[in-house]
Amino acid sequence: MIRQSRVAHIDEVLGLMMGQTSERDRVIHESWRRCVTEHGLDPIASRDAYILPQERLNEHRDAMEEFLHTARFGLETLYRQVSCLDYVMLLTDAKGVTVDFMGDPTYSGYLRKAGLYLGSDWHEELAGTCAVGTCIATGEPLIVHQSDHFDASHISLTCTCAPIFDTNGDLAAALDISALHSPEPKLSQHLALQLVRSFTHKIENANLLNRFRGEWILKLSKAQEFLDIDPEYILAVDANGCIIGHNSRTRELLARESRRLGDEKDRFIGEPLSAFFECDVSTLPRFARFRPSDQRTMRLVSGGAMLFAQAMPPPLASLPRQPATPGPNLPLPLREMFSGDPMMFEALRRAAKIVGTQMSILIQGETGTGKEHLAKALHAASPRADKPFVAVNCAALPESLIESELFGYEAGSFTGAASKGKKGLVLGAEGGTLFLDEIGDMPLASQTRLLRVLAEREVTPLGKVKPIPIDIRVIAATHRDLVELVKAKSFREDLYFRLNGAVLTLPPLRSRIDVKWLIERLLQRGSNRDGARRHLSDAALAALCAYSWPGNVRELVNCLDYASAVCSEQQIEVEDLPESIIKSLNGAGPAALAADRAGDESPQSDALNGLEEALREHHWNVSAVARALAVDRSTVHRRMRRLGLVPPQKRDF
Ligand SMILES: Nc1ncnc2c1ncn2[C@@H]1O[C@H](COP(=O)(O)OP(=O)(O)OP(=O)(O)O)[C@@H](O)[C@H]1O
Numbered sequence: 260m261i262r263q264s265r266v267a268h269i270d271e272v273l274g275l276m277m278g279q280t281s282e283r284d285r286v287i288h289e290s291w292r293r294c295v296t297e298h299g300l301d302p303i304a305s306r307d308a309y310i311l312p313q314e315r316l317n318e319h320r321d322a323m324e325e326f327l328h329t330a331r332f333g334l335e336t337l338y339r340q341v342s343c344l345d346y347v348m349l350l351t352d353a354k355g356v357t358v359d360f361m362g363d364p365t366y367s368g369y370l371r372k373a374g375l376y377l378g379s380d381w382h383e384e385l386a387g388t389c390a391v392g393t394c395i396a397t398g399e400p401l402i403v404h405q406s407d408h409f410d411a412s413h414i415s416l417t418c419t420c421a422p423i424f425d426t427n428g429d430l431a432a433a434l435d436i437s438a439l440h441s442p443e444p445k446l447s448q449h450l451a452l453q454l455v456r457s458f459t460h461k462i463e464n465a466n467l468l469n470r471f472r473g474e475w476i477l478k479l480s481k482a483q484e485f486l487d488i489d490p491e492y493i494l495a496v497d498a499n500g501c502i503i504g505h506n507s508r509t510r511e512l513l514a515r516e517s518r519r520l521g522d523e524k525d526r527f528i529g530e531p532l533s534a535f536f537e538c539d540v541s542t543l544p545r546f547a548r549f550r551p552s553d554q555r556t557m558r559l560v561s562g563g564a565m566l567f568a569q570a571m572p573p574p575l576a577s578l579p580r581q582p583a584t585p586g587p588n589l590p591l592p593l594r595e596m597f598s599g600d601p602m603m604f605e606a607l608r609r610a611a612k613i614v615g616t617q618m619s620i621l622i623q624g625e626t627g628t629g630k631e632h633l634a635k636a637l638h639a640a641s642p643r644a645d646k647p648f649v650a651v652n653c654a655a656l657p658e659s660l661i662e663s664e665l666f667g668y669e670a671g672s673f674t675g676a677a678s679k680g681k682k683g684l685v686l687g688a689e690g691g692t693l694f695l696d697e698i699g700d701m702p703l704a705s706q707t708r709l710l711r712v713l714a715e716r717e718v719t720p721l722g723k724v725k726p727i728p729i730d731i732r733v734i735a736a737t738h739r740d741l742v743e744l745v746k747a748k749s750f751r752e753d754l755y756f757r758l759n760g761a762v763l764t765l766p767p768l769r770s771r772i773d774v775k776w777l778i779e780r781l782l783q784r785g786s787n788r789d790g791a792r793r794h795l796s797d798a799a800l801a802a803l804c805a806y807s808w809p810g811n812v813r814e815l816v817n818c819l820d821y822a823s824a825v826c827s828e829q830q831i832e833v834e835d836l837p838e839s840i841i842k843s844l845n846g847a848g849p850a851a852l853a854a855d856r857a858g859d860e861s862p863q864s865d866a867l868n869g870l871e872e873a874l875r876e877h878h879w880n881v882s883a884v885a886r887a888l889a890v891d892r893s894t895v896h897r898r899m900r901r902l903g904l905v906p907p908q909k910r911d912f
Contacts (some may be wrong), residue, residue: 264414265411265414265876267307267850268406268414269303269411271406272295272409274289275288276289276292276295276635280620281652283407284407286401287393287403290383290388290393290409290511292705293383293396294310297384300384300387300410302410302411303410306386306387306410306412307412308372308374308376308379309374309380309386310371310374310380311356311378311379312378313378315358316358316883319352319356320359322352322429323352323358323432326431326432327359329465329469330350330359330432330465331359332465333462334361334458334462335351335361335447335459336363336457337434337455341451341454342363343788344450345363345438346436346437346438347361347363347370347375347438348360348362348434348435349360349375349379349381349437350393350434350435351381351391351392351433351434351435352432353395353429353430353433354380354382355381355383355386355391355395355433356378356382357376357378357379357380357391358377359377360375360376360377360386362375368800369439371440373413373416375416375437375439378888381435382395383396383534383833385397385408386410386413387410387413388408389408389418390402390418390420390435390510391420394421395422395430400419400422400452400456400459401419401420402448402451402734403417403419403420404418404441405441405443407445409644415439415440417437417447418435419436419437419452420433420455421452421455421456422434423462423463423509424507426471426503426505427468427504428505428507428510428526428527428528429525431466432462434455434462436454460506460507460508463506463507464490467493467495467505467506471503474495475543475570475572476492476494476495476496476567476570477494477532477569477570478490478529478558478570479493479494479566480566481565481566483567486552486568487569487896490514491508492505493505493508496532496540496543497540498605498772500533500541501529501530502528502529504531505527509527510525510527512559516559516560516561519559519561520561532562534560535560536558536559536560536561537558537559538556538557540770541769541770544570544805544807545805546570546572547569547570547801547804547805548570548591552569555568555569555585589607589608590614590640591634591640592635592640593607593637593640594607594835595636596636597771597776597777598773599773600773601772602766602770603765603766603771603773606633607677609761610637610763611640612639613761615642616760617732618760619713619732619734619757619760619761619764620634620733620735620758620760620761621736621760621761622634622642622736622762623737623741623758623762623764623765624736624765624766624811625738625767625811626811627810627811627813628765628767628811628812629764629812630738630765631810633737634650634692634736637693637734638691638692639835640734641692642689643732646689646690647688647689647690647691647692648688648692648694649684649693650696651684651693651694653695653698653700653705654697654700655697658705661701661702662708662721663681663721664683665683665708665709666708666712666718666719666721667681667682667686667718667720667787668680668681668721668722668723668725670722671721676748680719680720680722681720685729685731686718686727688731690731691731691732692732692733692734693732693733693734694734694735695709695733695734696736697736698735698736698741698758699737699741699750703749703750703751705742706751706754707751710754710757712729713733713758714757716729717729719878733758735747735758741755768808768811768812768814768815774803774815775800777812777815778800782794785819791829792829793823793826793830794830794831794833796832798832798833802836802840802844803815803836803840805843806840819831820834870884870898870899870904871904873888879906881895
C-alpha cells in the first residue's frame with residue numbers, strides 16, 4: 260500500500276515536470292519545480308532525513324541562544340496545546356536546522372527516522388518540498404500535507420510552518436508543527452496553520468520587547484480591547500524618532516502605507532516614524548498607558564482606519580546617566596546640561612566648537628529652555644571664565660534707559676543722570692561675556708548703537724566723544740523668530756547677520772528624552788541646597804514625563820520646588836504636583852495614575868479584595884464584576900494581572 264502510494268507520488272511529480280496539470284496548491288508546484296530545476300533533486304531517489312552531528316548542531320544553537328531563550332515559553336505553550344493531537348514542535352534557524360524540538364519521547368525512534376528531531380536539516384535544497392524548507396524559501400506560512408512533499412519518503416507526514424522574522428525584518432527562524440499521521444483532507448490542518456501563525460507573532464513580539472527594553476516601544480491595534488494583551492503592530496523607536504525595530508505585521512503595514520504614498524519601500528529600519536504615522540518622538544508621551552485609552556488614537560499618514568496606541572518610554576535605568584558618547588568630549592559646563600538627548604547634544608557639540616572664539620552667538624529656543632543657562636555654561640567653558648558674565652534683559656529695560664544702561668554716560672550728560680556718571684553694562688562686561696537676553700525686544704534705535712559696538716569693538720558712553728575700545732564676547736538670546744522680525748522691519752537685518760555668526764537652538768523640554776535625568780538632577784540640586792533628599796513616586800514621575808511643559812525647564816524647576824515644599828516624608832506624590840499638571844492628566848487623576856504605575860495601591864484596593872470570588876460569581880465576566888464592585892473595568896483587569904487571575908477559558912494559553 261505504502262509502496263503503491265509512493266510510486267503514484269513519483270509519477271505525479273514526474274508528470275508535472277512533463278507539463279501535466281495537477282490540483283495541488285501553486286506554492287507546492289513551484290517548489291517541486293525548484294527541487295528539480297534548481298536543487299537538482301531526483302524524485303525517484305528518496306533520501307533519509309539528515310540529522311546534524313552534535314558539534315555542528317551546537318554551533319547552530321549557540322548562534323541563536325538569546326532568541327531560543329526568549330522563544331522558549333511560547334514554544335512550550337504551543338507544544339502543550341498540540342501534543343495531545345500527536346503533533347511535535349520544531350523550531351529551525353533560517354537555514355532550516357532544527358535547533359529546538361519537543362515531541363513524545365515514546366515515539367523517539369520513529370520521529371528521529373522521519374526527521375522530526377533535534378538537529379534535523381529541513382532545507383529545501385536537501386529535503387525537497389517540505390513545510391520548513393519551502394516556508395524558508397518563500398517567506399510564507401504554509402501547510403505541506405502528506406503527498407505535497409517532494410520526497411516520497413516524507414509523504415506520510417503533515418507539516419505546518421510559519422516564518423519568524425527578526426526586528427529588522429530578516430528571516431530569523433521557522434516554527435513548525437508536524438505529525439506522523441493525519442486525516443487525508445488538507446483542510447484538517449487549517450486550524451494548525453492559524454495556531455502556528457499566532458505563536459510566531461507572539462514570539463516576534465517577545466523578541467522585539469526583549470531586544471529593545473531601553474527604547475520607546477509603540478504598540479498599535481485596531482481594537483482598543485486588544486491593545487494591551489495582543490497588539491497587531493509593535494515598533495521600537497529611538498530617541499531621534501526613527502524606527503529601529505518592528506514585528507512582521509508592522510512591516511506589512513508599513514509596506515502597504517509606503518505603496519499608498521507612492522513609494523515601494525520594504526525595509527523600514529532608520530525611517531522616521533513620522534513618515535508613516537501622525538506622530539513623532541516628541542508626541543509619543545501623549546500615548547502613555549495611563550492616559551484614557553479612547554484618547555490614545557492615531558492614523559497612518561495616508562489616513563485610513565484609526566489605530567489605538569500605547570507608547571512605553573525607555574525605563575529610567577536605561578537612560579544614560581552620563582552624556583552619550585561623544586558627549587564626554589564636550590567641556591564640562593556643557594556636558595552637565597543634558598544626558599543623551601540628541602538635539603541637546605547637537606546644539607552643545609556646535610557650541611563646543613566655538614567656545615574659545617570671539618564669534619557672537621545667537622541662542623534660540625522657547626521660553627525657559629535654558630538659553631541663559633547655556634550662555635553661562637559657554638562663558639564658564641571659555642577662556643573668559645574668570646572675567647565678568649553680564650546679563651541684560653532687553654525686554655525688561657525701559658526703552659528710555661536702555662542706551663544709558665548699556666553704554667553708560669558721563670556725569671551730567673542728561674537730566675536725571677547720576678552725578679558720578681555710569682560705566683554701562685557693556686563696559687562692565689570688559690574681558691568677559693555680555694549676554695543680551697530677549698534681543699528681539701530691543702528698540703530699533705538701541706539696535707543701531709549695539710551694531711556699532713559689535714562692528715567697531717568700541718563703545719562711546721553718552722556725553723563722551725572719545726570711544727573706549729572693548730573686548731567682550733556677545734551672546735544674544737531670543738524666543739522670538741528673528742527672521743520674521745527682520746521681515747516685519749522691527750529688527751535690523753545687519754544686526755541679525757552680525758549676531759548669527761553661530762546659531763544654537765535649544766529643544767523644548769517636551770521633545771527631550773532626558774527629562775527623567777533632568778528631574779533627578781534638579782532634585783539633587785534641591786537637596787544640595789537644603790539638605791533634604793526628595794523622591795518622586797512612580798506615579799508622580801510618570802505624570803511629569805507625560806506632561807507637555809509649555810514653560811520648559813523653568814516650569815519644571817518651579818514644579819519641583821513647589822512639590823518639594825508641599826510633600827510630606829520627602830516623597831513627592833501626584834497630589835503634591837502643581838494643579839496644571841494634575842489637570843493635564845485628562846481624567847487619569849492621581850488615584851488612577853498611582854494605581855497604573857504602582858500596582859493598584861489605590862483607594863479602590865479594598866473594593867477589590869474579594870476579586871476572585873466576585874469573578875467566579877459573575878462567571879469571569881469582567882464588565883459585570885466592575886459594575887458590582889463599582890470600579891473601572893481596566894482596574895479589574897489590572898488587579899487580575901497582578902494577582903495572576905486567569906479566566907478558565909484562557910488558562911492553557
Ligand atoms: N540644563 C539645565 N540644568 C539645570 N537647570 C536648568 C537647565 N536649563 C535651564 N535650567 C534652569 O531653568 C530655568 C530657566 O532657564 P533659563 O533662564 O536659562 O531659560 P531661558 O531660555 O533663558 O528663559 P527665557 O526665554 O524666559 O529667558 C533656570 O532656573 C535655569 O537654572
